[in-house]
Amino acid sequence: MAEATQIEFPAVEEVRLRRLAMPLEEPIRSGIHAIDSIHLFTAEVSAGGSTGLGYAFSFRPNEIAAVAALGADLAKVVMEGRRGVRAHWQAMWDHLNFIGHEGAGVMAMAAIDTALWDLLAREAGLPLYRLLGAAEPGVDVYGAGGWISWPVERVVEEARSFAAAGYRAYKMRVGSRDWRGDAERVRTVREALDPGFGLMVDVNQAWSVDVAMRFGQALEEVGLIWIEEPTDAQDHAGQARLARRLHTPIAAGETLWGRRGFTELLAAGGVDVVQLDLMRCGGITPFMAIVPLVEATRAPVTSHLFTPISAHLLAACARPYMAEHLPSWFDPFFAQPPRIVDGTLLPTEEPGIGLELAASARERWEVRS
């Protein structure tokens, strides 16, 4: 079997970029977003007879067009020289220096970096998680949804359908202007579910620290798995205050950019559960560099979306915790849904990440301009 150290990274021969736009059947609302469509930017990097695939997403067409425009420049950067994956990553990062290391440029480089790792694993003949040093993959998976624009009966119905499919827990949205009403909805959902099935909530940054504190205190006895992004993602001090005062764990991290975002979070006292978003981290290269920083604080590491790729990345973490799956947003774009068996998210066993764009998705949703 190939050793990771013996793999020679081939010169990149082609980088193909696409945009896809999938309308949602009905618009939904979270604490800060109104969402009617999912926009995907994909990068396919070819070399040595293999092609790797990575992606980033947004909710607005102009945002994903900006990602694609910057991605076209970054594609030229990785075409320029024969480098290893990390050197390609650094070259892209350096290229973005002028425009900055947050936002569209970082999202574009994340998709290309993911494609490069997929390509490397395919060339090595190994599933990505094995290339990253993992032995026993598998992490509990929870279903996400529960939009604040839905009546609570519908949230209950969705939670029950995830429970029936074997998922370990369910995440519903809160973060409306009426925190007491949100707390009531959470109690209603909790009471409708089997006690052994977990429940967490996502505020999507909608509340002040004081409102989040009152909500958290009111629900301490409910035993939520976590309260996610209770307040402004940049307010590390406020999140740390909530994490210290509440027994219910506080989760955050999905809206932080690059390694610096996490060093700042951890320096301010951190949170109880740290969530890494692959595209905001800037790709697999920084994701796997941020993980040990978090693990050193003993906080559990989890991921934000990117379920099929997270299956590999979480498998390579020392203490992975609860992977997220939001089936309706992403599964329709890909040939295979994520591998979920008895509530456990598993990586694919074929070489690479095992991700392939569905032909039907390209036919229906590819944006050609």
Ligand SMILES: [Mg+2]
């Ligand atoms: Mg979230």
